[in-house]
Amino acid sequence: MLNLPPNLVKELDAYQVSIISDPNRPYISFSNNIDFLLNHTKHKLETDNSRVAASMLIRRYSSLLTALLLMISKHRLAWNGKLENVFMKDDIISKHETWSPTFAINFDTWSSIEESNVEFAFHRLLNELGNSLFSPLEADAKISKLVLWENVWGYTLWMYSKLLTEPDLSNRVERDLTILLDNNVWCGIEKESPFKKFLGEYSVFEAVKSYKRITCCYYYELPEQSTCPYCPKNSRKASTL
Numbered sequence: 001m002l003n004l005p006p007n008l009v010k011e012l013d014a015y016q017v018s019i020i021s022d023p024n025r026p027y028i029s030f031s032n033n034i035d036f037l038l039n040h041t042k043h044k045l046e047t048d049n050s051r052v053a054a055s056m057l058i059r060r061y062s063s064l065l066t067a068l069l070l071m072i073s074k075h076r077l078a079w080n081g082k083l084e085n086v087f088m089k090d091d092i093i094s095k096h097e098t099w100s101p102t103f104a105i106n107f108d109t110w111s112s113i114e115e116s117n118v119e120f121a122f123h124r125l126l127n128e129l130g131n132s133l134f135s136p137l138e139a140d141a142k143i144s145k146l147v148l149w150e151n152v153w154g155y156t157l158w159m160y161s162k163l164l165t166e167p168d169l170s171n172r173v174e175r176d177l178t179i180l181l182d183n184n185v186w187c188g189i190e191k192e193s194p195f196k197k198f199l200g201e202y203s204v205f206e207a208v209k210s211y212k213r214i215t216c217c218y219y220y221e222l223p224e225q226s227t228c229p230y231c232p233k234n235s236r237k238a239s240t241l
Helices: 006-013 034-045 050-075 115-141 145-163 170-181 194-199 204-209 232-239
Strands: 017-019 027-029 077-079 086-089 102-105 110-112
Touching: 006 017, 006 050, 017 050, 027 034, 034 050, 034 115, 050 077, 050 086, 050 102, 050 115, 050 145, 050 170, 077 115, 115 145, 115 170, 145 170, 145 194, 145 204, 170 194, 194 204
Parallel strands: 017 102
Antiparallel strands: 027 086, 077 110, 086 102
């Protein structure tokens, strides 16, 4: 077990993730707090739609998951915390598309990962910090987990495209992507790898260059907003012209 050195704390900070020792206000806990999180997000985005709120919340939360995936693939470090150790820090002003909460963890204990345990580290992260939050959101907000995983995928795809350009990391990252695209690491979470579904037949670089979603994140249902440039609804609209 070890604590994160300052240079890696700075890397987390680039993903709007910090390490804290005393989580009080204005921090919001992610543990057993689904209704409060949804209501808070609704207030920030001025919507009454739980499905939209859940999707927009996870679009922000995805920065945390991506940062922890980065720690595994770049540094072979796994965070040992759970969802109860995750917090969201928010201000009282920003709303709509300017809403940009930051995230914090109050458990600064990490483990080095042997190559033989990389798949387990990925599985634990996807289950503890992904599935344990997405499953109740799916039930409460009536939203497909596929939408929530694709919210994560957008950030994750971009992060891995950057790591693949680092010569001393590219081989390791390719192996890690193979694990994340394989069904085994998703056992007990999803029937098959949603990341593989999102990537399809494209390479990582092809997917980044012409990024398109296969699910809609419902951003267009927010007040005074329209579909994102990569929304699948845009393709359907074009085909009817």
